[in-house]
Amino acid sequence: MTTRDTSGRLDEAFERLHTSGPEFRGWLTNHAPMVVEALAAHGQAGAVHRWLDLYSDRLDEFPAPVEPVTDANWREALGDPRRAADWIAYFSRAVAERPWRAVLAEWWPRLLPGLYAAATHGVIRVGHAVRALEAEENEPRLTELAHALGYWAARHLPVSGLETLPGADSAARSLDLVPLVETAEGGYLARLAAVRRLPVWAQDVTDPDTARDRLTELVRTATHRYATHGHGEETMLVHAATAPNAVLRTLDSLPRELWVPSLHAAWSASAAVTAMYGPEEPVDYVPPARLTAEEVVERALAHGDEHVIKLTDTALDVGDEQALAAALRSVELSSPLV
Numbered sequence: 001m002t003t004r005d006t007s008g009r010l011d012e013a014f015e016r017l018h019t020s021g022p023e024f025r026g027w028l029t030n031h032a033p034m035v036v037e038a039l040a041a042h043g044q045a046g047a048v049h050r051w052l053d054l055y056s057d058r059l060d061e062f063p064a065p066v067e068p069v070t071d072a073n074w075r076e077a078l079g080d081p082r083r084a085a086d087w088i089a090y091f092s093r094a095v096a097e098r099p100w101r102a103v104l105a106e107w108w109p110r111l112l113p114g115l116y117a118a119a120t121h122g123v124i125r126v127g128h129a130v131r132a133l134e135a136e137e138n139e140p141r142l143t144e145l146a147h148a149l150g151y152w153a154a155r156h157l158p159v160s161g162l163e164t165l166p167g168a169d170s171a172a173r174s175l176d177l178v179p180l181v182e183t184a185e186g187g188y189l190a191r192l193a194a195v196r197r198l199p200v201w202a203q204d205v206t207d208p209d210t211a212r213d214r215l216t217e218l219v220r221t222a223t224h225r226y227a228t229h230g231h232g233e234e235t236m237l238v239h240a241a242t243a244p245n246a247v248l249r250t251l252d253s254l255p256r257e258l259w260v261p262s263l264h265a266a267w268s269a270s271a272a273v274t275a276m277y278g279p280e281e282p283v284d285y286v287p288p289a290r291l292t293a294e295e296v297v298e299r300a301l302a303h304g305d306e307h308v309i310k311l312t313d314t315a316l317d318v319g320d321e322q323a324l325a326a327a328l329r330s331v332e333l334s335s336p337l338v
Contacts, residue, residue, distance in 0.1 A: 010040035010132065013048045014140040020059040022084055022125075022151035029121040030059065031306035033144055037128040038313035041135075042297045054304060054337055065089065069153075079114065079156040088150030095142045100133060105255050107149060112261060114156030115269045119188045119236065120243035122152025123269075124310070127246025130253050159192065159272070167199035171214070171221040171267075174201035175240075178274045188236070191276040198271045208259040212251055215263045219245045222270050223318050226311065227287075227326040232279030234333035238307045240273040241326075245314045287325040288332075296324050304337030305330075 013036040022030050032055050036048045062085065069077045069090035077083045094103045104126075115123050125148035132141045167174040181194040202214040222241035230237050244266035251259050291299070293316050300312035308330045315323035 005040040005045040005135075007045050009045040009048045010036060011138060011140040013040075013052060014132075014144045016049075016052065017059070018140075018143055018147060019062055021061060021063045022088075022147065022154075023081075023118075024058045024060040027081075028058070029118055031055075031121075031310070032059065033147070034121075034125050034128045035306050035309050037132050037144075038309055039301065041131060042313065042316060043294070044297060044301055047301055051301070051304065051337075055306070074153075078110075078153055079117075079158075081154050084150060084154040087153040088147050091146035091149045091153075092143060095146050100137070100142055100145055101253050103149075104130070104145070104250075104253060105258070107153075108250075108254055108258055109261065111149070111152050111156060112258075112265045113158040114152070115243070115247075115265045116159055116192060116272065117152055117155035117157040120239045120246075120269055120273070122148070122155055124239070124242055124246040126152060127249050130250045134253065157192075159195070159268075162195065162268075163197040165197050165199040167201040167203075171201060171218045172225070174199050175221060175225060175271065175274055178271050178278065180278050180280070181275055188276070192272065195272050195275045198268065198275065201267050201271075202263060205260055205263060208256040211259040211263040212248070215244060215248045215251070215259075215266055218263075218267060218270060219248055219314065220318050220320075220323070222274075223311070223315055223326050224322045225326075227285045227322065227329045228282040229274075229279055230326070230329055230333055231283060233277035234330065235307050236273060236277040238311045238330065240270045242310050242314050243269045243273070245317060249317070285325065285329055287328045289328075290321070291324065291328070293319070293324065296327050299331055300327060303331050303334070305334045306337070308334050 017033050020030060024030055032052060039048050065085040066083050067086060069086045129145040129148040133145060168177060177199045179197055181191055183194050205211050205214055219241060226237060226241060247262050247266040296312060300309050311330045312327040315327040
């Protein structure tokens with residue numbers, strides 16, 4: 001269930017947000033661009049500015065530039081969070097000079113190894129920006145893609161040297177095989193450093209259409225799984241579903257030869273988040289009510305938490321009762337935005 005926003009409120013919100021930085025309090029991700037796009041996509045554009053007013057204390061000033069990123073020096077700047085403004089300026093020029101899909105196709109394989117960046121929020125923001133552009137191409141949405149790609153590039157974080165473990169024939173069984181990290185302490189970077197082994201899944205896939213099918217399976221599985229495993233960490237486990245979904249919703253804007261590596265990167269990120277934050281045991285979950293998709297969106301908006309809204313957005317993409325139950329579970333587990 002997606003709707004086209006003809007009110008202009010999403011574009012107004014993007015323009016309002018592009019004076020703010022991609023992070024606040026030094027390192028926390030600014031979720032507002034992703035949330036307003038999700039609200040507009042699901043018929044709630046009228047609530048965009050009201051939600052932004054509630055979130056406004058988390059909007060920091062746009063960061064200062066350091067040194068221009070160029071085609072000659074970009075490798076030196078990749079993964080340097082101090083260069084966020086430089087990267088955003090670079091991509092702003094790029095999307096002004098070239099078709100945005102060409103820019104995306106050039107940079108996607110460069111950025112894909114750093115999918116873990118900023119707790120996967122770089123790729124998630126790109127996924128929202130791409131959906132907005134596919135609905136309507138205009139200057140605020142092109143600027144949003146530049147900000148999203150710039151944030152991903154500035155926080156680019158590859159992970160290598162992981163030991164591979166045998167997986168299973170389904171995403172669900174393979175996620176069940178993910179070993180939890182030995183330490184349950186520390187923030188995202190500390191936990192990511194503690195991930196040593198991950199099971200493989202869908203590694204034999206070479207066909208782009210099969211890759212799309214497997215990625216769809218992963219998104220569905222991770223979303224369903226939140227209902228029974230989200231109590232492990234109600235915020236961070238959202239990304240086990242929303243990160244691969246950001247990749248999935250970007251596929252049609254990418255060359256087909258990039259679909260298979262996109263699947264593999266999305267699996268690794270989802271599995272790593274599961275390893276870092278998964279609970280020791282699942283729980284049975286029965287949703288408090290059987291609600292329509294529209295009613296679930298309204299509950300998520302009333303709750304207001306950015307991760308609740310984004311998981312609900314993914315749940316609506318999946319579109320079945322188990323996915324809607326996962327969205328309701330996130331409402332129960334998370335603290336509301338006040």
